[in-house]
Amino acid sequence: MRAVQTYLESFHLSLEKLQEVSARLRKDLIRGLGKHSHHRAAVKMLPTFVRATPDGTEKGDFLALDLGGTNFRVLHVRVMEEEQKVLKMDSQICAIPQEMMLGTGEQLFDHIADCLGKFLDSQNLKEQTLPLGFTFSFPCEQKEIDKSILIRWTKGFNCSGVEGRDVVQLLKEAIHRRGDYDIGSVAMVNDTVGTMMSCGYKDQSCEIGMIIGTGTNACYMEEMKNVRRVEGEDGRMCINTEWGGFGDDGSLRDVLTEFDLVVDRTSINPGVHTFEKMISGMYLGEIVRLLLLRLTDDQLLFGGRTSETLRTPGKFQTKFISEIEEEDDGLDNAQNILTELGLKWDEVDVRVVRLVCDAVSSRSARLCAAALATLVNRIRVNRGRGHLKTTVGVDGTVYRKHPNFSEELQATVRLLAPDCSITFRVSEDGSGKGAAMVTAVAQRLALQSRLLEDSDGDEEEEEEEEEEDD
Ligand code: BGC
Numbered sequence: 001m002r003a004v005q006t007y008l009e010s011f012h013l014s015l016e017k018l019q020e021v022s023a024r025l026r027k028d029l030i031r032g033l034g035k036h037s038h039h040r041a042a043v044k045m046l047p048t049f050v051r052a053t054p055d056g057t058e059k060g061d062f063l064a065l066d067l068g069g070t071n072f073r074v075l076h077v078r079v080m081e082e083e084q085k086v087l088k089m090d091s092q093i094c095a096i097p098q099e100m101m102l103g104t105g106e107q108l109f110d111h112i113a114d115c116l117g118k119f120l121d122s123q124n125l126k127e128q129t130l131p132l133g134f135t136f137s138f139p140c141e142q143k144e145i146d147k148s149i150l151i152r153w154t155k156g157f158n159c160s161g162v163e164g165r166d167v168v169q170l171l172k173e174a175i176h177r178r179g180d181y182d183i184g185s186v187a188m189v190n191d192t193v194g195t196m197m198s199c200g201y202k203d204q205s206c207e208i209g210m211i212i213g214t215g216t217n218a219c220y221m222e223e224m225k226n227v228r229r230v231e232g233e234d235g236r237m238c239i240n241t242e243w244g245g246f247g248d249d250g251s252l253r254d255v256l257t258e259f260d261l262v263v264d265r266t267s268i269n270p271g272v273h274t275f276e277k278m279i280s281g282m283y284l285g286e287i288v289r290l291l292l293l294r295l296t297d298d299q300l301l302f303g304g305r306t307s308e309t310l311r312t313p314g315k316f317q318t319k320f321i322s323e324i325e326e327e328d329d330g331l332d333n334a335q336n337i338l339t340e341l342g343l344k345w346d347e348v349d350v351r352v353v354r355l356v357c358d359a360v361s362s363r364s365a366r367l368c369a370a371a372l373a374t375l376v377n378r379i380r381v382n383r384g385r386g387h388l389k390t391t392v393g394v395d396g397t398v399y400r401k402h403p404n405f406s407e408e409l410q411a412t413v414r415l416l417a418p419d420c421s422i423t424f425r426v427s428e429d430g431s432g433k434g435a436a437m438v439t440a441v442a443q444r445l446a447l448q449s450r451l452l453e454d455s456d457g458d459e460e461e462e463e464e465e466e467e468e469d470d
Contacts, residue, residue, distance in 0.1 A: 001352075007291060015416070018366055018367070018369070021367065022373050023374075025371055028041060032241070033222070033226055034228055040249075042247065042248040042251065043242060043246050044241070044245060045240075046140065046239065046241075046242060047227055047229060047237055048190065048193050049237070050145070050189075050193055050197070050438055051236065053197065053200040053441070055444070056204070058201070058441055059080060060443070061077070061078050061079075063116070063133070064076075064439075065116065065134045065435070066431040067136055068135065068137025068155070068214075068431065069137075071093050071094065071096065073093050074092050074094070074116050074119040075092075075432040075433075076088075077133075077432060079201075084202060086198065086437060088433060089123075090123055092122070101156055103159055104160050105170060109174035113174035117180060120181055126180070129183060129184045130183065131185045132183045132185075132187070133194075133434075133435030133438050134435065135189045135191050136167055137215070137431070138150055138152070138155075139240075142188060145187045145188065146187060147166055147188075149164060149167070152269070152272065153269070154273055156282065168186050185439070187435070189438045191217075191431045192210065192219040193209055193219050193240060194209070194427075194433075194434025195209035195210070195211060195395045196219055197209070197430070198427045198434035199427050200437070203423075203425060206390075206393050207220055207390055208390065210394045212279065212280060212364075212398045212405075213281055213397045213399070214280060214396075214397070215276050215280045216275070216279045216368065217240070217276075218243055218375060219239060219241060220239060220241070222236060224237055226382070245276075246371070248271065252275065259287050260274075260277060275371070278367060279368060279398075280364075281396070281397055281398045282318075285318035286314065288320075288321060289315065292316070292353065293311065300352070303344065306343070310343060319401065320337050321357040321360065324337065335350055361398075362408060368409050369408075369410075369412035376422060377417050380419060390421075391424075393425050394424055400426060
């Protein structure tokens, strides 16, 4: 067991180390926000042009698109002011085949337009031009709420001809190529932003959105005066941190293990999204697989004999970690999974495998806690408060499905941000309902500013009329 512990120790991060990690991220946030330093920043800190969280008066019917994992979804959403509710009227899932994730951008967007067309047909909505919220969960340099340039693909996507292009434009072109329906105004949304906004309708102190699923990321409300890249000093803007890129400049070198280095090297995007690769669902299973292989090679597991399946990349799925760590059935689950993987195990092996899973998932939860602590502390300092009460909207399979991930994350944030009381709210379909909410808030703000402009105009006209009377 001691030899096993030596491997696992490199996954244990002390509270002091986590404090260091949190302090490094704090510096990176500042660099990412800077007018000149952001070009070189590992943590991109992207302005989202979402300037307000919901105030509860939003309403109307919206379409939402959600692209970010292996499935693509289309939704029809109704925001109901009277009941303070966001209703999913209907939705449809379309699979994105692996070849399409690696094909051309045109194929991908034609597929999206096709799914949307079929959905509108089935709902008899083709004749209406509803406003549309597009949850596109990849790092985008947003120029406006409806102009969003893809910086790079992540999470296994790599379609050609999309990086560096405006995603809204690509979607509109695909719809115009068909010519059988149209859409209204578009709001581009990262899934973290959707998650924050979908919790924000009910709980208006929700100012952070966090995802720990296939990928990981968070957004939060930053003071405009600190967002140097966007004109204006007043109010706040939601910043999509893209914290998955933390460490891409080498700042996490001391916490990376040899297994993380292999995961990175063998990924389709080596050298980028270092933090994400230590944390999110796309990679956790693979880290465990590599550890199990190494322990077996060192004769510490399975009598030194691996299996063809265990030697195959991707075969140890992240969901196995959750199943193996379950309190009551975990050991039974582990036995079944190991048998499925073609391994010959004994009682001790099963317990060692569980320890390995625990080391990997626990590191993920603690690293996320360190990053979240940086954000809540920043909001607290921004507001000049000794104590901050805030809400975090959360989503993602790792957070939702793992038996003790959320508990460990929350307990660790409490230690790292003792001056903040945080409520965690699991978002109900942030990527769908949240996208509609962002669109609804954008419409409310546009309407308010139009009313303001109109009333300014009235005054001018009146003044002119008065002059004429004179
Ligand atoms: C993307 C983010 C996204 C996160 C969670 C990351 O890979 O870069 O934009 O929010 O995954 O889906």
